[in-house]
Amino acid sequence: MSSEGEEFTGIERMGAFCDGVFAIALTLLVLELRVPAADIVAREGLWHALGGHWSSYGAFALSFVIIGIMWANHHSLFRYIGRTNHVFSMLNLGLLFFTVLLPFPTAVLATYLPSPEARTPATVLYGANLVMTAIFFNWLWRYAIKGRRLLRAAADQKLVDHVTAATLLAFVSVWISLGIHALLAAMFLLPNKARS
């Protein structure tokens, strides 16, 4: 019960569990997309009523892409890891916590992006969630590779360094997506009358 193969089964099952959580969080995002109300549709037509929810579709697409990329990164990271321990499990649980939470700031952003007063706190909340995700993601990986602590014996050091650079990139991409936010918010500094 203590060979590398056995340990690897443990990490495999943890990876499968995380995949499940990513897949569910990704799919639950659609539940925040609401069917337009009948009275608005009767007044403005369905296309106009749907168009009024543009911030929901934007937030859905953004969060979908973020969770999708996070899954892909998590997936490639786990291929190099051969063992798990208590600290690693806790860091991974922290990462999942902010992943599972993401549909909530997504819904807040979708609702309050069109509102001039609430737009900034909604964007900050969403961004804070992304930053926490990126922190745990980097922490997890750095903990695992410190002195090759949890790496598989066969893990090629050059590939490991490549993943390290990629997780840094993921961190940067959070800032890029925050930049997109800022841009969206800036667009709203122009006068507008939309208010969902």
Next chain:
Amino acid sequence: MSSEGEEFTGIERMGAFCDGVFAIALTLLVLELRVPAADIVAREGLWHALGGHWSSYGAFALSFVIIGIMWANHHSLFRYIGRTNHVFSMLNLGLLFFTVLLPFPTAVLATYLPSPEARTPATVLYGANLVMTAIFFNWLWRYAIKGRRLLRAAADQKLVDHVTAATLLAFVSVWISLGIHALLAAMFLLPNKARS
């Protein structure tokens, strides 16, 4: 970390992730089926009140069958694929995006199919989602088989050609289901007073 076996583990886990997303999208559809309101049930009885939601059941059944068939096709497609790369992952994410989105146009269709004015845009929205799914599905497969780029070495070319024909068929079947839509819509051109 670079043998065919290792790569195949990557594609296996991607396939399992997609299976999870398909399974969740399929099951979430039921959340759009609403229990009839107490006052309508008191006035008309439960059967009548349920019957008033016929468009919900129709949309549920249609989307269930579409996601089910898409899963089966995706599943058989992945059996021939032995490697993944960045482009393939992105195309697959695009396919998942429109799959995860499907419960939303389903809910719109279920709500506005009985409404003479909103019926057409609701059907077009639903159809557009199906078309996007079919486009990504074909794109994914054609990208993978171009010069046997991502095929398993053992993949029999005759079987691969068979799958190519089948994905074309899937594309056609989208048009058939759109035809069923059109038919449903046409039925409504007959005068009716139902309005949920």
Next chain:
Amino acid sequence: MSSEGEEFTGIERMGAFCDGVFAIALTLLVLELRVPAADIVAREGLWHALGGHWSSYGAFALSFVIIGIMWANHHSLFRYIGRTNHVFSMLNLGLLFFTVLLPFPTAVLATYLPSPEARTPATVLYGANLVMTAIFFNWLWRYAIKGRRLLRAAADQKLVDHVTAATLLAFVSVWISLGIHALLAAMFLLPNKARS
């Protein structure tokens, strides 16, 4: 790509997909349990307000047990099957359809079991869903074992006969659970004033 091992991978992945659907349908049931409204809690206290939702808890527990048992049966059935074909896939999709649908009649039953007029149609609807599930379950199995059509070469005929008897039992157990329904309904023929 045509050995028994390869085919078995296909059936394995279909089994895993079904497991996912069962697990999600099982877990989604909890979404129908509503937090009691603040005004009722203020007036009657939380325990009383919770007690007023007894039919929700009963329906939740009943559907949980039914999906749980269905999963266990499906699981043991798939252990004897070594191949899949188009008809088998369609029958399995039919079984999943009524499994995925179950949370809906569960919610209807939970809402209208306390109502003397709507209780009978709600029970019939729920029962009809169970009957459809049982029919597809038996159909699936009988199709697979006809002339050992889709059985694994190693499948012991005595064990196969045992499973056949067990699926029949599952069919009977539907009637038993319908009997429990009838009993619940009968209890309500006694005068009562509860009305949620």
Next chain:
Amino acid sequence: MSSEGEEFTGIERMGAFCDGVFAIALTLLVLELRVPAADIVAREGLWHALGGHWSSYGAFALSFVIIGIMWANHHSLFRYIGRTNHVFSMLNLGLLFFTVLLPFPTAVLATYLPSPEARTPATVLYGANLVMTAIFFNWLWRYAIKGRRLLRAAADQKLVDHVTAATLLAFVSVWISLGIHALLAAMFLLPNKARS
């Protein structure tokens, strides 16, 4: 069809099913986090409106950690088990029942923790669910290890004893989390005017 390998496949698939249920229950928790209403946001600002839902975030975090730990324990427990039987399946279904149910008392706790009258019953309900989970968890394990009934032949007795102590600890940790509840409740004995 009767070697240890074959049986182990059965327990593997049961473990995967449970993983799925844990992952879904964990992720569904986010659906209870509601976007603050537009009128409260307009009056108090988004940060204040979000702050008014503190009990939702606390309940979310607590239940997330509990299900996460339960998954980790369940996972390590299943590594020692090589066979399943009917009693074990039923005990496991009991454990899953209270796991799947947890989002409901979580929502009740989130809603009524700020209310001085309803706070105690809400906490008792939540605690009762945790106690039931801990009971089934211990029962399951003790049943499996009784005379090494369902253990894998290779399972090291010292490690088994270690897990037994750990499940006892899980039981104790329920009482610790109940203590945290009590503390939260006690904090409320101080006069407060918050009422969501």
